[in-house]
Amino acid sequence: MNFSRLDWTVLVFTLLLIIVYGVYRSRTSKNLEGYLLSDRQLPWWLVLLSIMGTQASAITFLTVPGQAYSEGMRFVQYYFGLPLAMVVICIIFVPVFHRLKVFTAYEYLEQRFDVKTRLLTSFLFLLSRGLSTGISIIAPSLVLHSMLGWDMTFTTLFMGGLLIIYTVSGGAKAVAYTQQLQIIIIYAAMFIAAWWAIKMLPAGIGITEALHVGGKSGKLNVITSGVTEHGFDWKDRYNIWSGVIGGFFLALSYFGTDQSQVGRYLTARSEQESKLGLLMNGLAKVPLQFGILLIGVLIFAFYQFTKEPAYFNLAQERTLRQSVNAGEFAAAEKKYLQVQDEKRKTAMALGNALKQDDATKVNQLRTQLQQEQQQATQVRDSIKNIVKKTIPGSDGNDTNYIFLRFVGDFLPNGLVGLIIAIIFLASWSSIAAALHALASCTMIDFHKRLSKTPTTPLREYRWSQAYALIWGIFCVVVAQFSYNLGNSLVEAVNILGSWFYGTILGVFLVAIFMKRVGGNAVFFGAILAEAVVISVYSLDLLSFLWLNLVGAAAVLLFSGLLQVTFFSKSSKVEPRVAIKK
Amino acid sequence: MPPVEKERIPVFKKWRYWYWLVIGFLLFLIVLFYLFTKHFA
Numbered sequence: 347m348n349f350s351r352l353d354w355t356v357l358v359f360t361l362l363l364i365i366v367y368g369v370y371r372s373r374t375s376k377n378l379e380g381y382l383l384s385d386r387q388l389p390w391w392l393v394l395l396s397i398m399g400t401q402a403s404a405i406t407f408l409t410v411p412g413q414a415y416s417e418g419m420r421f422v423q424y425y426f427g428l429p430l431a432m433v434v435i436c437i438i439f440v441p442v443f444h445r446l447k448v449f450t451a452y453e454y455l456e457q458r459f460d461v462k463t464r465l466l467t468s469f470l471f472l473l474s475r476g477l478s479t480g481i482s483i484i485a486p487s488l489v490l491h492s493m494l495g496w497d498m499t500f501t502t503l504f505m506g507g508l509l510i511i512y513t514v515s516g517g518a519k520a521v522a523y524t525q526q527l528q529i530i531i532i533y534a535a536m537f538i539a540a541w542w543a544i545k546m547l548p549a550g551i552g553i554t555e556a557l558h559v560g561g562k563s564g565k566l567n568v569i570t571s572g573v574t575e576h577g578f579d580w581k582d583r584y585n586i587w588s589g590v591i592g593g594f595f596l597a598l599s600y601f602g603t604d605q606s607q608v609g610r611y612l613t614a615r616s617e618q619e620s621k622l623g624l625l626m627n628g629l630a631k632v633p634l635q636f637g638i639l640l641i642g643v644l645i646f647a648f649y650q651f652t653k654e655p656a657y658f659n660l661a662q663e664r665t666l667r668q669s670v671n672a673g674e675f676a677a678a679e680k681k682y683l684q685v686q687d688e689k690r691k692t693a694m695a696l697g698n699a700l701k702q703d704d705a706t707k708v709n710q711l712r713t714q715l716q717q718e719q720q721q722a723t724q725v726r727d728s729i730k731n732i733v734k735k736t737i738p739g740s741d742g743n744d745t746n747y748i749f750l751r752f753v754g755d756f757l758p759n760g761l762v763g764l765i766i767a768i769i770f771l772a773s774w775s776s777i778a779a780a781l782h783a784l785a786s787c788t789m790i791d792f793h794k795r796l797s798k799t800p801t802t803p804l805r806e807y808r809w810s811q812a813y814a815l816i817w818g819i820f821c822v823v824v825a826q827f828s829y830n831l832g833n834s835l836v837e838a839v840n841i842l843g844s845w846f847y848g849t850i851l852g853v854f855l856v857a858i859f860m861k862r863v864g865g866n867a868v869f870f871g872a873i874l875a876e877a878v879v880i881s882v883y884s885l886d887l888l889s890f891l892w893l894n895l896v897g898a899a900a901v902l903l904f905s906g907l908l909q910v911t912f913f914s915k916s917s918k919v920e921p922r923v924a925i926k927k
Numbered sequence: 928m929p930p931v932e933k934e935r936i937p938v939f940k941k942w943r944y945w946y947w948l949v950i951g952f953l954l955f956l957i958v959l960f961y962l963f964t965k966h967f968a
Contacts, residue, residue, distance in 0.1 A: 422960070426953060426957070429949040429952065429953055430946075430949055430950065430953070432949070433942065433945045433946055433949055436937075436942075436945075437942055557967050558967050560967065561964070561966070561967025561968045562967070562968065564968075566963065566964050566967045566968065567964060568960035568961070568963060568964045569957060569960050569961045569964055586957070617935070618935045618937055621936075621937050622937040622938075625937060625938075625945065628949055629949070629952060632953070632956055633956070636956075636960070
């Protein structure tokens, strides 16, 4: 890939701009309130951008367009439960957190139950967030490895190191202000990338024809029911039901009980402004995600009129060409180019037929295009199998590389640098928030709660910085083991979250709605629920989005049962804190 | 226990309007996406 001097200039300038701006805005009180919560002084729009920046990691911008390219746009349904969850969180969670002036969501659980329940949920959060942040760190390293040929380990250490310095030195205020700038740059750059894909379409093919080609190849499957000829497919990952129901519980858990998000809206100057930030996020998320996926479809459409790589991972492609299976790969690639040639002719003919409004011809060409697309998919699958048997540890999945390959091959100098920069910005944006959340929980829920030594606000501030540093190192180490994760990175992170989110959400729901359940019942109920979630996942009984619902429901059920059977006398049955509904 | 302040709801007077807004918005998007899928399929 040609990474020109102009690209380097744009990349370095953009990263420096963020770091300088972050340092400039990082002046805050040197105590826990200042470092972890920005003195609770931020306006709602900054909270909104901070929430969006925390959720939209580099993975979002790397792999989501690739997912639309390979599987179509149905991934957008994953976010359908989010808007409603935002309203519920504003009614149930936000007032409690603000009234109790907590630093972490889990502090509330001690006030409601006991210290062991608080520590258990905080531990589950630390475990899931620590691991998923490690996976997130690998995303920008993949960019440099694949496009510039940099060593993965070196790249991860280099990027993680920069991130740690920036995160540890800046406070929550710096995180929020840099996220504001990052989100603006990111969406502007993605819009330019989409515009460029449309601009490069051949003469006579506009955005409408491009969308028709994408749609007729099955890539605009935004709404899917999950129903097959054998009934509802519970293992289907993305459909309207798993999105609305499973996605609702996932969003409820992520925004209501995950400290990396709770920590963002606790920085608001008032309860009202926290709520407004969350509600606006609920309205904006689905259209924005739709836009990112649409970029993937436009890239797919663009490749129907030009030479499409048979395999998008440039580094692995090079290895393949020098391996013992090079001949087999070359034969498969030749076959792919032949199918592609046919597809190109059909796509051009389809574009012309659409312009002439010839319905009969359009129908005939649609069927032909679908058949050719099936052939292309089969050949690509055979190439993935060659990759799997040639490169040990690889799963042959090139979804993460589709967008990057397009950027590297077709975008002009300068814009390539900007796209690489936004990958870093998005990564920093979410990881900085996560590291702060991990440091907050370790400091507040464990260190401060369990330590018996009196200390000063300045020492607490220094300890928080030390924990951010330790978690940063932990995440970089995890990243070293995440390179060859099955499926795309975004799914790996989501699956990991679904293992724990349901259980954590269940504990909070018991706290708020089941006032007769005490600490012992919910503690053991949560442990049993976690065992159920892991069993359901291991036995492959349900798609991962349903695990959120299973985990939450299991905690409610087990806690209720344990309370009325084993702990009816031993546990306190009234909450220490009145919850306003 | 800290004193309970009167809860303020952003923009609207009652939470039910927010429910209606987000459910309506979501339904609008779902219908729009469905028509989008159908139109280009």
